[in-house]
Structures are given as C-alpha cells and as structure tokens.
Amino acid sequence: MEFEVTVLGCNSAIPAHGRNQTSQLLKIGNSYLLLDCGEGTQIQLRKFKLRFSKIDFILISHLHGDHYLGLMGLISSFQLHKRTRLLTIFGPVGLDEILTVQLKHSNTKLNFPLRFVVTDPETPKLILEESNFKVFSFPLKHRIPCTGFRVEEKIRFRSLVKEKLQEKKIPVEAINCLRNGKDYTGENGNVVYSLREYTHPPKTPRAYSYCSDTCFDPEIVPYIKHSNLLYHEATFGNDYEDRARETFHSTAAQAGKIAKSASVGRLLIGHYSTRYLDLSSLLQEAKEEFPKTYLSEEGITYSID
C-alpha cells in the first residue's frame, strides 16, 4: 500500500523566500488527506499537479491563519468543480463558525455534503477509522488550542507462503482464515493449515506523525512513538531558543530531541522562520540530535516506511 506525504508549504507565519504556508498532502492507499491548509494551498496543489478532487479528509491543527486560510478557497474550488462527494473536515472548535459565516455572506449553498468534526485539544482521540488506516489526534502545546495527528496503517494481512500454495490446492475459506491470522481447523478441531507453516508474520503497521506548531514538549512522545516518519516543526535555530520558548515554537535541535526520544524512523522538519533564508544550519542542528533528519521542501514527496 502506498503511504507517502507531499509537502505543499514549509514556511512559518509569512510566505517568504518562495516558501508557502503550512500544508501537506498525505496519500495512504487510495485515500488522500490534507494536513493543514495555509493560504495558497490550492495554488500549490495545482503547481505540483496533484489532483485535489481526491481529497476526502482535511485535518486542521489550529486556527492561526498560516494553517487554515487556504481552506475556504479550496472549498470554493471544490464547489466550482461540481464536487458531489462527502468532504470531512477535522479541526478546532470555531472553524465551523468561520466557514459558515463565509458561506453565508457569499450566498453559497454547497453542492456536496460537508461534515465537520471538532478536535479535542486536551486528550488524544481516535478521530477516523477507515478499512486500512486510523487517524488519532493528540494535544500540542501552542498559544491557542492545537492538535497533532498520527496516521497509522491497520494491522496488515499476513502474506501466504507461495511455495506452500503451489504444493497443495488449499480451499478459499482456508486462505481467508490464514490471511486474517487464524489457523484453519478441520471438523474435528484439528489444525489442517497452520499459520506458522503457511504464512509469513505480518509486517509492522507503518505510522506518520504530524506536529504542526508546538513548544518543546516531551509529553507528546507516547503519541508519536515509533512513527516511521515524524514531521515536527523547527521554526528556529539555537540562536533563537528564547524566541521559540516565548512564542510556543521549537528549535531544530528540540525537534531532533523529540525524534530521538520517540524512536522514530526519520524526522522531517519545517515551519521555518522567515529569518532563515539558508536552512542548512537548522538541518545541521537537528542532525546533531537525530542524524536521520531531512528538510521538508515544497513539491517533494517523502515515503513513509
């Protein structure tokens, strides 16, 4: 199953140096999830030739403009493209009011159903469960209510040992039973086809965690533990650690520390302050804490495995 994330915007508050405000497009199997939606997200989706009509879920971390101001424009474009499919938006309380007021004043009656799910900034929650993945929200510490998101594959099916399948003609019900993780037994209760002999153990389910805007907060570690890929904001370098503390943001080194504590596979940093034209110092400082760190760059797709 494909599981990957494309960065659409990697700058913090103000779009600058050709870098846009936060947004990421996550693909898992045939599902597309948009994580945050800063101003100009629809322009970025078009620029990178991503078919945004396939987005069925939009997850907004918090209500600072650089994380949601592109949402109303994207909804308008869905409308103009005659969307009919359900769109589900997860976000903080208040986002529903912001959207409703704007739809009212533009006299817009949407062609498609829009479901709004309020996120909980206090307690981690399972917010979405599909056939092949689950999404959790968890609290982040920022100046206003804010959540991170963890997107996780469900436990994968066992794969069958090919040589064994060729050897004997195994009935379909036995194959389904084995793929679902159970021995297949005969009428008398005896094991006819055993899991151990006929299947490979399932691979570990993969996970992506997304921490948009947060101060340095080791309390989030349990929620992002063992993610294959962690996105963690790194607004500042060590030179502005005080400023990071004041504004409830993180430094690149702090993002690296969190990645290390959570034993993630790889770390992706972003949400760069406009003061950094050259990002190499941020990368270097994060790598000193966690060597498998990468800079998020717009238009680049990062695989999650």
Add this chain to the structure above:
Amino acid sequence: MEFEVTVLGCNSAIPAHGRNQTSQLLKIGNSYLLLDCGEGTQIQLRKFKLRFSKIDFILISHLHGDHYLGLMGLISSFQLHKRTRLLTIFGPVGLDEILTVQLKHSNTKLNFPLRFVVTDPETPKLILEESNFKVFSFPLKHRIPCTGFRVEEKIRFRSLVKEKLQEKKIPVEAINCLRNGKDYTGENGNVVYSLREYTHPPKTPRAYSYCSDTCFDPEIVPYIKHSNLLYHEATFGNDYEDRARETFHSTAAQAGKIAKSASVGRLLIGHYSTRYLDLSSLLQEAKEEFPKTYLSEEGITYSID
C-alpha cells in the same frame, strides 16, 4: 502626481494557468489603495517587490472568495510586521463579521487600528476624500451585493507660466492666489497679476474606474464616464455570452461597449475564465468595440493619464 495601477491577479474564480485571483494595487501620489484581495495577494505583492506596508486603504467589491480571501492573511502579515498605522477597509456588510470571527478564534488583538466602512450596493457614494483624491463607490449588478469604485484626482492647481515668473519678482501671496485659481488684485481692487496672463489652465483631473464583477449593465456608464482608464471584467468571450448572462458576468465585447459608451481613455480587461488559456480572442473581441483595449497582466503597471 503619480497615478498608476499594478495588476496582482487577473483570473476569475479559480487560480489557474499561473494566473491569480483578483487584486490591484493603485498608487495615487503617496497613497496606496488595494482594490480587492483574492487568495495569495500578499504572495503576489512580495513577488513583484511592492512594499505592502504602505497600503492604508483596502476596497473590497463583494464577498465572493476570489475577491477577498487574501485579506485575512494580509492583515496577519501587517500584524507580524508590527504595523501601527491605521488601516481602513471598505467593503460590503458581512466582511466585518468575517474578519471579527477569524480574529477571535486566532486570539489576535491587532497592534494597529482597523476602521471598517460598509459600502452601499444600491446608491453611488463618496466614500473617501483625501487632500489630493476622492473615491466613489457605485452599484454593480452581480449575484450578490457588489460595488465598483472610481478613484479621482481632485482639481489640480494651475501651473505658473515660467517665463513670467522670471520676468518679475512676484510676491509669494500672489503666487498662491494664482495657483488656487484667482486673479491677484491690489489694494484698490485692480488686477495686478491675472490668471490668464500668469498661469496655464489646470489639467483635467484624472480618474480610474474599477468594475470587478458585473453583468453587462449600461446603467453604470454615468459613474465611470470619462475615466482615463477603466478596468472592466471580461470573464467570457462571445462563445459564452449565455453563460455570462446566467452568472452575472460580462463578455469582452460587452466590456468594450461599456468603455465606448462611457468615452473612457483606455480599457483594461480581466477576470478571465479558466477556460481561456490563450487570451487573444478576448482582446480581439473587446477591440472590435473599443480599439484602445489592453489585457490586464499580473505584475504590469498601467499609468492613468
């Protein structure tokens, strides 16, 4: 006095073909006015190296997203840049609610005073008068309440005839009197310096008219009459005249007809439908009605004289 307009976005509803949503920056003397503010306007202002901190007046024609969705992001950037100067926004009723709701949920207390002036979509009004220019709003016929804007120089001072000035030493009070359009008389009431002899007649005040989204509506002609430059939307070509009528938009030929009826100097068309990648047919159709027609192009500055 400099009087010019820079186009920041020229596409209609959806940003496409590298064209952005409607916005224009008008410079008159030392004043900067932003006309509409589609999504990504702040990105365009940066791209064209326009110093947006100088904008003191923002005029929003109506509440379709492609004309105002960049406003909240621009206000956020003013805030982050520590603006302290008054910002005045003119726009339809409801825009104040849209802004207030968003400021509330982002917990933003602005550093600078923001004055909001509700426009009247029924009756033409003088909405702003500064020392050297005036702005009028006037009704446009669209699917929701909408206004156009006319920005007009005030009557210009007379300029003095240079040769005459060199000839005699004229007192300062006489010069001021002449520049303000009066003969200078001596104590006995005799004309000492006559307007006719010492000054050139004042030039006609220049005007720019802006018609954002409107159906073909000859009733607007009195409001835009004799503008040196008229911007009139031209969403469609002749091939989609029915569609223009249905959606309360205009064709390029209709924009040309309005320009001709209003005896304007030049016509600038824009708000192109996404279906037109190549704009030459729109230009051609408008020119058949009004030869002095130009395509609005992003980043281009058009002088008003």
